[in-house]
Amino acid sequence: MVLAFHATSGGGSAAPALRMVANMAGGRHHGDDPSSRRKSKSAGQASLKVFGATLTPFQGAGYYSAAGEAEREAINHWIRTSGAFDVVIDFDRAIRNPADPLRLLPAYDSGDHLHPNDTGYQAMADAINLAVFQS
Numbered sequence: 001m002v003l004a005f006h007a008t009s010g011g012g013s014a015a016p017a018l019r020m021v022a023n024m025a026g027g028r029h030h031g032d033d034p035s036s037r038r039k040s041k042s043a044g045q046a047s048l049k050v051f052g053a054t055l056t057p058f059q060g061a062g063y064y065s066a067a068g069e070a071e072r073e074a075i076n077h078w079i080r081t082s083g084a085f086d087v088v089i090d091f092d093r094a095i096r097n098p099a100d101p102l103r104l105l106p107a108y109d110s111g112d113h114l115h116p117n118d119t120g121y122q123a124m125a126d127a128i129n130l131a132v133f134q135s
Contacts, residue, residue, distance in 0.1 A: 051132075052085030054092035059102035060113030069102060087132045094127035095120050 054076040058064055076092055079085065095116055097105040104113060108120030116124065 049086045049132075050084070051087045051089060052079045053089040054079050056091050056116070057096045057101065057103050058114045059100075062112075064113075089128050091124050091127060094123050 055072045058072070059069065080088055080090070095104055095108045097103045103109075104116065104120065105123075108116045108123055110117040110120070
């Protein structure tokens, strides 16, 4: 099993790290354009199940920017729809504020508007369907 989850912490781009994990797990995505992916035999031959996890909201964090948010949304769209992952764990939906989806739900916010508190991490754990580990 390979789990691809890259935090938004630090303000850096998550896209290269996610592509690297997808490539290591079987070459399911190649190149800089998320729409240009190809399936590889290596993942199936190695019997790896590849899990992708969406990036969580971070509006209000010190380095938040509209450009960073646009990248997060594009990456999450790719994670959810690209087919690069056998299983998608949607941490974004698990801990975002439904009334303000660019922010963490206040009950899950550690106070820095970036990192979840213990309750938020529990919500993230609860978002994982444990049945995916059985097959």
